[in-house]
Amino acid sequence: MTRILPEIATLEQHQQQVLNDPDAYRPACCPHCGKSGLHHHGYYERNAPKGEGIAFLLRALFILRFFCPGCRRSCSRLPGCLSPRRHYWWKSQQEVLELLIAGHSIYGVAQQKWPYYRTVRRWWKRLETCFEQHALSLRSRFPDLGRSVDWKDFWSQSFSIMTLAQVMGWLDHDGVYVP
Ligand SMILES: [Zn+2]
Incomplete structure (x- = not known):
C-alpha cells in the first residue's frame, strides 16, 4: 500500500480533500494484513512543517485515520506535499539537496x-546510502536517468525532470522505503 497521495501537492488542497472527499485517503487494503474494507477512524493532528510560513495560515493539520476490522490495526495516508517522517517540506529538502x-x-x-x-x-x-535502491526503482520508470555517472549526478538529473516530492511519490508507489 502506498502511504502517500502524490496528487495532493499543497496543504490547501489537502484540507479541501479532507472536507469534500475524505474517501480519497482511504487505502484500498490494509497495509498490515492486506484485507479490504477499512473504516474511517477519526484523525490525528500534525504540525505543519517549518520553513514556509504557511503554518500560521493553518489552524491545524488533520490526517485521517483508518481502521481495519480484520486485524484491528489502524493506518493513515499523507498528502504528497508532506514527508512521512520529516518535519520539513519536500520542497525545502530539495533546495538543501540541490x-x-x-x-x-x-x-x-x-x-x-x-x-x-x-x-x-x-x-x-541517506541519499548516498539509498542510492542503489532509489536508482533501481526510478530508472525502470525514467530510463534517461540510467546515463548518470554517479549518485550525485543521478539526483541532479532527477531534479531536472521532477520534484523531490514527485520522486518520493514514485518510490512510495513502488514500495521502496521513503526516508
Ligand atoms: Zn488489517
Whole structure:
C-alpha cells in the first residue's frame, strides 16, 4: 500500500480533500494484513512543517485515520506535499539537496538554510546510502536517468525532470522505503 497521495501537492488542497472527499485517503487494503474494507477512524493532528510560513495560515493539520476490522490495526495516508517522517517540506529538502549537489558544504548549507547541521548531514548521507535502491526503482520508470555517472549526478538529473516530492511519490508507489 502506498502511504502517500502524490496528487495532493499543497496543504490547501489537502484540507479541501479532507472536507469534500475524505474517501480519497482511504487505502484500498490494509497495509498490515492486506484485507479490504477499512473504516474511517477519526484523525490525528500534525504540525505543519517549518520553513514556509504557511503554518500560521493553518489552524491545524488533520490526517485521517483508518481502521481495519480484520486485524484491528489502524493506518493513515499523507498528502504528497508532506514527508512521512520529516518535519520539513519536500520542497525545502530539495533546495538543501540541490545546494549540496552543486558542491556547497554541509556546514555552509546549514548556515544559510534553517535545518540543523546534523539534519542536513543525515539527508545527504541517506541519499548516498539509498542510492542503489532509489536508482533501481526510478530508472525502470525514467530510463534517461540510467546515463548518470554517479549518485550525485543521478539526483541532479532527477531534479531536472521532477520534484523531490514527485520522486518520493514514485518510490512510495513502488514500495521502496521513503526516508
Ligand atoms: Zn488489517
